[in-house]
Amino acid sequence: MTTTSDVHGIEASEELDRALPESPTPMTTDLLTKEVSLPSHFSTSVVALGAIALMVLGLALDNVWLGYISAMVAVAASLRVIWPSWGRIWQTLIPEVWRGLIIASVGLLSGIVGLLILSSTNRNEARNIEINWNAIGALGELIGALGQILIAILTVYVAWRQYVISRDLTIQQNTITQQQTIDAYFQGVSDLAMGDQGLLEDWPQERVIAEGRTAAIIRSVNAEGKAKILRFLSQARLITPLKRDRHLGRPILDGNGSYAEDRLEGIRVIDLGAMLAAADLSSTDLRRTDLSEANLVRTNLQNCDLVRTNLSRSILYETNLSNANLKGTRFFYGTTETATPRSRTQVPNYRTGEYTGAVIENANFTEVENLSEENRYYCCAWCGSKSRATMPGGCEGIPNKLGR
Numbered sequence: 001m002t003t004t005s006d007v008h009g010i011e012a013s014e015e016l017d018r019a020l021p022e023s024p025t026p027m028t029t030d031l032l033t034k035e036v037s038l039p040s041h042f043s044t045s046v047v048a049l050g051a052i053a054l055m056v057l058g059l060a061l062d063n064v065w066l067g068y069i070s071a072m073v074a075v076a077a078s079l080r081v082i083w084p085s086w087g088r089i090w091q092t093l094i095p096e097v098w099r100g101l102i103i104a105s106v107g108l109l110s111g112i113v114g115l116l117i118l119s120s121t122n123r124n125e126a127r128n129i130e131i132n133w134n135a136i137g138a139l140g141e142l143i144g145a146l147g148q149i150l151i152a153i154l155t156v157y158v159a160w161r162q163y164v165i166s167r168d169l170t171i172q173q174n175t176i177t178q179q180q181t182i183d184a185y186f187q188g189v190s191d192l193a194m195g196d197q198g199l200l201e202d203w204p205q206e207r208v209i210a211e212g213r214t215a216a217i218i219r220s221v222n223a224e225g226k227a228k229i230l231r232f233l234s235q236a237r238l239i240t241p242l243k244r245d246r247h248l249g250r251p252i253l254d255g256n257g258s259y260a261e262d263r264l265e266g267i268r269v270i271d272l273g274a275m276l277a278a279a280d281l282s283s284t285d286l287r288r289t290d291l292s293e294a295n296l297v298r299t300n301l302q303n304c305d306l307v308r309t310n311l312s313r314s315i316l317y318e319t320n321l322s323n324a325n326l327k328g329t330r331f332f333y334g335t336t337e338t339a340t341p342r343s344r345t346q347v348p349n350y351r352t353g354e355y356t357g358a359v360i361e362n363a364n365f366t367e368v369e370n371l372s373e374e375n376r377y378y379c380c381a382w383c384g385s386k387s388r389a390t391m392p393g394g395c396e397g398i399p400n401k402l403g404r
Helices: 004-019 026-061 064-093 096-118 133-194 204-218 223-235 373-382
Strands: none
Touching (some): 026 064, 133 204
């Protein structure tokens, strides 16, 4: 039978269980840790002080072993106390590349001091250990000079780190500013193209203004910024020749939800012209970009992704295409037997490929990737003897139609 007192005891126990947390809070854990660690640190400190006293006694009694043993005990006990905190301070204040050097320097100096003190020159018949204070003084001067050198090195390191941090911040700020400039350009071109009387209609003055803005910004951004602009213009069909109504100037739809192309007589909203001549576009993504009829003389296209890029009738004279991905890249229309490079005077024939090809004389094709057999034949035939030497797979059996 349960008595009244037992009931009260059970209720009190349940209230106490509800009042206490199920698991100790971080503060409670810290307090418990401190309570456990305090006695341990106290006892270790007592051991360290006792070892120091024995070391002094060993030096006074000229007892080498007592001095050695007590000194090692003092060092071990002190390290046990300071190591947990010192490890965190060491990792916070000292860079990782300097930690090994500092430890090695301290060990080297300590070893030299120990060898000098324990060497035979510091011993006589009266005592096992006789300290040569002249040698210690000279060694102190040497340590002071090394300390000044280390301080100078540390100062140079701090200055270099400040320069690196400042440089990284500047690069990040320039990247943000460039992206803001590109976004403003995108918005401006979009407003012109989507207006009631925008660039997609027959308003030459607005197209000239858009070309001027494009030429200005494309020279003020880096390679990645140029690639972003080109991808935007290409996907928006602003650099593709569009078929237009002869009277209204408006582009004609192709019946598939897009605008119809007219490679022979179409009008480009923005004509790149020579904007990209000698430009740096290396290591950028130019997939599916329409660069047809663009002047790319001496342009750096090294390591570029040119998958399905249209380079027909472009000028690639002395262009660097090394390590570029040329999978599906269009250099010409028609067939390899009839395709020829563009001409200033001749009208291109997009059915046979005459005068629709890119000018690739003296271009660098070193280690290009995914070059199809059709493109390899065309490039070997029309790139000239200098470029034929850089063609992967060689040009054996393919005539040099360029003649030089």
